[in-house]
Amino acid sequence: xxxxxxxxxxxxxxxxxxxxxxxxxxxxxxxxxxxxxxxxxxxxxxxxxxxxxxxxxxxxxxxxxxxxxxxxxxxxxxxxxxxxxxxxxxxxxxxxxxxxxxxxxxxxxxxxxxxxxxxxxxxxxxxxxxxxxxxxxxxxxxxxxxxxxxxxxxxxxxxxxxxxxxxxxxxxxxxxxxxxxxxxxxxxxxxxxxxxxxxxxxxxxxxxxxxxxxxxxxxxxxxxxxxxxxxxxxxxxxxxxxxxxx
Amino acid sequence: xxxxxxxxxxxxxxxxxxxxxxxxxxxxxxxxxxxxxxxxxxxxxxxxxxxxxxxxxxxxxxxxxxxxxxxxxxxxxxxxxxxxxxxxxxxxxxxxxxxxxxxxxxxxxxxxxxxxxxxxxxxxxxxxxxxxxxxxxxxxxxxxxxxxxxxxxxxxxxxxxxxxxxxxxxxxxxxxxxxxxxxxxxxxxxxxxxxxxxxxxxxxxxxxxxxxxxxxxxxxxxxxxxxxxxxxxxxxxxxxxxxxxxxxxxxxxxxxxxxxxxxxxxxxx
Numbered sequence: 347x348x349x350x351x352x353x354x355x356x357x358x359x360x361x362x363x364x365x366x367x368x369x370x371x372x373x374x375x376x377x378x379x380x381x382x383x384x385x386x387x388x389x390x391x392x393x394x395x396x397x398x399x400x401x402x403x404x405x406x407x408x409x410x411x412x413x414x415x416x417x418x419x420x421x422x423x424x425x426x427x428x429x430x431x432x433x434x435x436x437x438x439x440x441x442x443x444x445x446x447x448x449x450x451x452x453x454x455x456x457x458x459x460x461x462x463x464x465x466x467x468x469x470x471x472x473x474x475x476x477x478x479x480x481x482x483x484x485x486x487x488x489x490x491x492x493x494x495x496x497x498x499x500x501x502x503x504x505x506x507x508x509x510x511x512x513x514x515x516x517x518x519x520x521x522x523x524x525x526x527x528x529x530x531x532x533x534x535x536x537x538x539x540x541x542x543x544x545x546x547x548x549x550x551x552x553x554x555x556x557x558x559x560x561x562x563x564x565x566x567x568x569x570x571x572x573x574x575x576x577x578x579x580x581x582x583x584x585x586x587x588x589x590x591x592x
Numbered sequence: 593x594x595x596x597x598x599x600x601x602x603x604x605x606x607x608x609x610x611x612x613x614x615x616x617x618x619x620x621x622x623x624x625x626x627x628x629x630x631x632x633x634x635x636x637x638x639x640x641x642x643x644x645x646x647x648x649x650x651x652x653x654x655x656x657x658x659x660x661x662x663x664x665x666x667x668x669x670x671x672x673x674x675x676x677x678x679x680x681x682x683x684x685x686x687x688x689x690x691x692x693x694x695x696x697x698x699x700x701x702x703x704x705x706x707x708x709x710x711x712x713x714x715x716x717x718x719x720x721x722x723x724x725x726x727x728x729x730x731x732x733x734x735x736x737x738x739x740x741x742x743x744x745x746x747x748x749x750x751x752x753x754x755x756x757x758x759x760x761x762x763x764x765x766x767x768x769x770x771x772x773x774x775x776x777x778x779x780x781x782x783x784x785x786x787x788x789x790x791x792x793x794x795x796x797x798x799x800x801x802x803x804x805x806x807x808x809x810x811x812x813x814x815x816x817x818x819x820x821x822x823x824x825x826x827x828x829x830x831x832x833x834x835x836x837x838x839x840x841x842x843x844x845x846x847x848x849x850x851x852x853x854x855x856x857x858x859x860x861x
Binding site for chain 1: 620645647670675679681682683685686688689698699702704729746844
């Protein structure tokens with residue numbers, strides 16, 4: 347835990363203080379990581395969000411039909427996606443795809459002496475490797491979440507206009523009326539917190555690898571499990587805070 | 593007043609889980625020397641090297657690089673010292689995600705050197721190790737010996753005053769070994785660079801070394817059992833050293849158990 351907190355402090359130092367004092371991180375590296383972490387996760391995030399939007403519509407329609415309230419299906423979809431399911435699902439996709447890749451990559455670099463070589467060349471590994479990944483994740487996870495929200499809503503729409511015979515205009519209007527700006531902002535706020543947790547846990551696990559290929563495998567598994575647990579706990583806490591302060 | 597030794601190691605001790613891997617190592621390396629560190633597998637050669645470059649902290653003892661103690665340096669001081677030496681790792685330790693050219697240019701670009709100048713330096717360093725034209729390949733696409741030579745080019749990118757090499761010629765063919773040896777000799781004899789070379793390759797060690805130390809194993813684990821110039825080492829008469837430099841299977845450093853011990857260990861199960 348002490349190591350993890352130290353890594354967090356170092357990330358903050360190399361992101362916000364060091365660039366104004368001496369050598370900063372490379373913008374090109376941030377851009378490369380944004381593609382690896384964010385852009386390449388789009389197909390997976392889209393598929394997951396589409397499925398969950400569709401499922402929400404079907405389940406909602408099934409329950410609400412008993413009360414003759416199928417017109418409220420769009421409300422259900424937009425609020426659940428924006429507040430909870432969008433940030434969580436995209437978070438899980440990114441943990442499985444990008445968090446694990448970050449741990450495996452840094453872990454492999456650790457066991458093949460690459461990290462030590464960087465240190466000997468006086469290239470700080472946190473500045474050179476970790477900070478670009480952190481910034482890329484902090485930008486791309488919220489962006490992917492917004493993207494996921496839209497795709498989920500599209501998934502719900504396909505069911506509403508076909509099976510429930512709802513009008514597209516009505517679907518959009520109900521969604522816009524049901525969800526408030528706060529729902530959207532709270533979801534994005536959550537995704538920012540998730541991004542920090544996912545990328546710091548992934549980097550910490552990767553840099554802490556010991557014991558060859560077996561160590562890399564173990565660290566990758568630990569990183570995924572720990573990230574999902576941390577994200578769910580943080581989600582419960584954040585939802586509690588938002589619920590109490592609302 | 594003469595210049596201080598480039599490296600001064602005094603009474604260096606390192607324990608891992610209660611086992612003394614290095615046990616009271618002391619030696620000096622003067623400017624222009626090629627210091628050869630040799631010894632059997634597991635004798636602590638690579639560990640000693642990692643202490644000298646400041647990657648590992650010793651249990652006790654002192655290591656001075658360029659007259660300054662490296663074991664308790666501030667990050668700024670360490671950064672300054674690290675700019676003055678280069679290190680070739682046993683595996684080459686190239687960044688797999690970068691090309692050969694990007695690897696060699698990395699120390700230059702990271703220090704803010706103009707990319708056009710870095711490109712010229714990169715070409716010069718690759719030519720030194722006989723790898724001109726390979727700059728666009730990834731490390732995964734070249735052989736182990738080539739990786740090592742790229743690692744050497746990278747270590748030399750900033751024209752260091754001091755070069756550390758961990759097994760520089762392992763995995764190289766005899767011609768390339770001679771090229772790397774000649775390069776080390778040229779850099780040290782003509783340009784005054786200092787080198788510390790950890791090696792098993794006795795031909796190469798006697799070809800380039802000006803000073804040698806040998807670390808012991810077994811009862812002498814982590815101690816220097818012989819030191820001197822190549823001629824002094826050849827004539828030292830210490831059985832362990834003679835067995836090592838002549839590469840003999842039988843001698844004071846047994847690689848296998850005696851027949852009696854072997855029998856007993858089998859029977860005891």
